[in-house]
Amino acid sequence: MTSSHMSRRTVLKGATAASALAATSRELLAQSSTQGTRRPAPLPPRREFVIRGATVLTMDPNIADLPSGDVHVRDGAIVAVGARLNARGARAIEGRGMIAMPGFIDTHWHLWTSLFRPFVRADVDAVGYFPVSARLGQLMTPEDSYRSVRLGVAEALSAGVTTVHNWAHNVRSPEHADAELSAMRDSGIRGRFAYGPAQGMPDDQVMDHAGLARIKRDWMPNDGMLTLGICSRNVGAMSIGGGARGTLTIDMVKKDWGGARALGLPITVHTSGPSPIMQLEDAGLLGPDLQLVHPLLTTPEEREILKKRGVSYSTAPTGEARRPAAVGVIQLGELLEAGVKASLSTDHTTNYNCDPFVAMRVLFALHQHRIGNKIPLTVKRLVQLATIDGAVDLGIADKTGSLTPGKRADIILVRTTDINMTPVGDPYEALVSMAQPVNVDTVVADGRILRQAGKFTALDHARVVREARDAAMALRDKAKWPA
Ligand SMILES: [Zn+2]
Numbered sequence: 001m002t003s004s005h006m007s008r009r010t011v012l013k014g015a016t017a018a019s020a021l022a023a024t025s026r027e028l029l030a031q032s033s034t035q036g037t038r039r040p041a042p043l044p045p046r047r048e049f050v051i052r053g054a055t056v057l058t059m060d061p062n063i064a065d066l067p068s069g070d071v072h073v074r075d076g077a078i079v080a081v082g083a084r085l086n087a088r089g090a091r092a093i094e095g096r097g098m099i100a101m102p103g104f105i106d107t108h109w110h111l112w113t114s115l116f117r118p119f120v121r122a123d124v125d126a127v128g129y130f131p132v133s134a135r136l137g138q139l140m141t142p143e144d145s146y147r148s149v150r151l152g153v154a155e156a157l158s159a160g161v162t163t164v165h166n167w168a169h170n171v172r173s174p175e176h177a178d179a180e181l182s183a184m185r186d187s188g189i190r191g192r193f194a195y196g197p198a199q200g201m202p203d204d205q206v207m208d209h210a211g212l213a214r215i216k217r218d219w220m221p222n223d224g225m226l227t228l229g230i231c232s233r234n235v236g237a238m239s240i241g242g243g244a245r246g247t248l249t250i251d252m253v254k255k256d257w258g259g260a261r262a263l264g265l266p267i268t269v270h271t272s273g274p275s276p277i278m279q280l281e282d283a284g285l286l287g288p289d290l291q292l293v294h295p296l297l298t299t300p301e302e303r304e305i306l307k308k309r310g311v312s313y314s315t316a317p318t319g320e321a322r323r324p325a326a327v328g329v330i331q332l333g334e335l336l337e338a339g340v341k342a343s344l345s346t347d348h349t350t351n352y353n354c355d356p357f358v359a360m361r362v363l364f365a366l367h368q369h370r371i372g373n374k375i376p377l378t379v380k381r382l383v384q385l386a387t388i389d390g391a392v393d394l395g396i397a398d399k400t401g402s403l404t405p406g407k408r409a410d411i412i413l414v415r416t417t418d419i420n421m422t423p424v425g426d427p428y429e430a431l432v433s434m435a436q437p438v439n440v441d442t443v444v445a446d447g448r449i450l451r452q453a454g455k456f457t458a459l460d461h462a463r464v465v466r467e468a469r470d471a472a473m474a475l476r477d478k479a480k481w482p483a
Contacts, residue, residue, distance in 0.1 A: 103444070106161045159354045166191055171198055236273075382432050420435075
């Protein structure tokens with residue numbers, strides 16, 4: 001199904017088929033907006049090009065890194081990786097002074113909260129991330145969701161993230177779900193949409209499986225960029241986030257997850273508090289289609305079980321490092337030692353920014369601080385966690401996560417000639433210890449060049465900013481914030 005078919009299907013309600021079919025998909029998309037303002041610029045085409053002379057980090061164990069290599073891309077796919085490739089006719093992109101690597105894969109991010117920056121304080125609990133998002137989230141229109149997700153995706157792309165797991169635990173209506181998916185599609189990023197219950201939904205109410213099935217029908221499969229799953233409310237007693245995100249009994253978990261699994265969809269759930277792993281194991285609910293988030297309080301026995309069941313764990317170090325030690329420390333070293341699948345995530349950007357380099361840096365620092373060489377953790381291993389391991393976590397390692405011929409072309413170029421990077425030595429050391437999002441020069445997703453020379457090629461930066469701000473201010477008025 002093409003993207004124009006998808007947008008057509010989602011807006012047919014209320015329009016006659018004849019008139020709908022006569023309109024272009026972009027016009028239809030605008031009609032579907034609550035404010036009639038959605039007219040995304042078309043995404044750049046997938047052209048043929050070859051990156052020349054870059055430091056190529058393939059993240060593929062079978063393809064060696066190249067100190068000076070080329071990456072040839074055609075029709076959205078990687079055709080070849082090597083030195084001095086013969087790619088006649090392909091447009092050359094200068095790679096000298098750059099690291100060419102797979103785009104980062106962010107495996108847990110609540111993009112719908114991106115608008116809340118004016119309201120959230122890192123140092124004032126009463127207006128922390130949880131109370132603000134729980135309160136304002138209940139006032140959001142589909143257009144707010146669209147703008148918030150688009151803002152978050154714009155930041156992701158700016159930081160070199162080419163795949164995002166959109167953890168959407170505020171699907172307030174079918175239109176909210178369509179809006180979030182539209183924002184992802186319109187931005188050109190790859191990702192999974194994890195459909196979740198709305199903020200404030202009663203714990204004894206089963207999630208909307210009919211709505212989920214409708215999304216699957218209308219949006220999946222698509223051009224390969226978007227996949228679908230669910231995000232679950234919390235399981236058992238929670239010490240972080242409180243009631244804002246629900247706390248389900250095992251009986252309710254069986255109902256929510258059972259409906260998703262009946263549709264063949266994967267599941268993600270936060271474990272922000274006493275570990276629910278033994279409860280889930282006893283209920284037979286653990287499996288390779290499950291991702292847990294925030295590895296803080298697992299026991300050695302639980303980690304053995306996670307490995308055996310093929311469950312993955314996403315760590316969001318920038319936020320987790322701010323939590324009191326009483327609710328656990330980031331157990332990356334323990335997970336890796338036990339052989340549990342792990343990946344990296346941003347979580348949200350309300351009181352810090354998206355920065356995969358800082359995520360790796362924080363993890364490295366905390367690992368050295370607490371564990372050190374008892375469990376070796378290399379800088380290369382951290383880059384793997386931020387790329388190929390994220391693809392494994394999301395079940396799309398056949399498509400992305402490494403620079404492998406045949407995979408889709410999700411590639412970033414990181415400048416090594418900037419002041420904070422130069423003179424560059426080991427490229428992995430530079431990425432983990434030195435790099436910042438501002439060094440990300442070029443971002444390619446599925447062969448489309450979405451950013452070049454640090455600027456969007458199609459996305460209207462000024463408009464994204466303006467419309468996000470307008471939506472945030474309207475939400476503030478609606479909530480009579482901060483009253
Ligand atoms: Zn989260």
